[in-house]
Amino acid sequence: MPFDIGIPELLVVFVVVLMVFGPERLPELARSLGGMVRDLRKTAADLTRDFTAEMDGSGAAGGPRAVCATCGGLNAVGQAYCGHCSAKL
Ligand SMILES: [Zn+2]
Incomplete structure (x- = not known):
């Protein structure tokens, strides 16, 4: 559980919220x-x-892209093969 809150702490919080x-x-x-x-x-x-x-x-947002010479598809820079046609980049 986040913040390490147990049942007793939750009860205290609940009572305080109830009073406020x-x-x-x-x-x-x-x-x-x-x-x-x-x-x-x-x-x-x-x-x-x-x-x-x-x-x-495969992100649509910016960043550097390498264009495949075979199919013209966009690939992430550093990829060895085209993600669209599997040609060597
Ligand atoms: Zn390609």
């Missing part, structure tokens, strides 16, 4: 917290996908 915001605002609070977690996960997934694509050399 009051029971009637809890659903609204939980909703916005859920939205924040969702956004965070989406951002993390986007970053992971971009990073993986970049490492594969």
